[in-house]
Amino acid sequence: MMFNKLIQAIYYDRSKTRPIRWLLAVSICLLLVIFSPQPAFATVTQIEETPGQMLYQSRQNLRDRTGKSWQVVAFKRVHPDGSEMVSLRLVGFLGAVELDHTQPLTLTTSMGQTLTAKDVTNEISQGTTALANVGEYDIQPVLPQLQSKISLQLTLPMLTGSAVELQIPSTAIQEWQTIADR
Missing domain, CATH: 1.20.5 (Single alpha-helices involved in coiled-coils or other helix-helix interfaces)
Structure with a gap:
């Protein structure tokens, strides 16, 4: 009633x-x-640089905790002889950041796992002076240890002694692993 x-x-x-x-x-x-699910930030692209040399890459544009923009490019270059390398290139705004190329990149998962990636910027630049706002890191050894569904925090060491932190979504990690598997 x-x-x-x-x-x-x-x-x-x-x-x-x-x-x-x-x-x-x-x-x-x-x-x-x-x-709602997060939109994909990028797609994996494939480019034949020279006959027999392939480049696979994924690009994201992200902001650090202070709001500065960064370009994050994961790529795999496969040479004609079959050798390959998977790298992560981080590009900050010129004049706003100066990376410390003597220190590794620190990768921390949201579960607390900490990994490091060697800075290979000077090896890649082949005798030319590397730009202070660009860092390249060998992520091939750490990719198999990352879980594709867990986000990641990158900590980039600066020449000032401070560090810049970038939040990497799980969709980007999935793309990086797709690149490494090609």
Whole structure:
């Protein structure tokens, strides 16, 4: 009996239902925004640089904790002789950052696992002076240890002694592993 009166009050007294409907609509919209899947940041591209030499890459544009923009490029170069290397190139805004190329890149998973990747910037630049805002790291040894569904934090050492932190979404890690498997 009481339930019927409640139903009648909801259906017949519109002044009470409008706030409830509005609140329900806003709640549904918020839930859809919060729990919708993250869009893919990039796609894996394949380029034949020279006959028999392939380059596979994935690019993301991310911001560090201070809001500075970074380009994050994972790539695998396969040479005609079959040798290959998987690298991660990090490019910050020129003049805004100076990477310390004597230190490794630190990778920390959201589960607390810490790994390091060797800085190979000077090896890659082949005698030319490396730009202070560009770092290249050998990530081939650490990729198999990363879980593709867990996000990652990169810690880049700076010449000032401080560090820059970049949050890497799990979708990027999945792309990096796709590149390494090609």
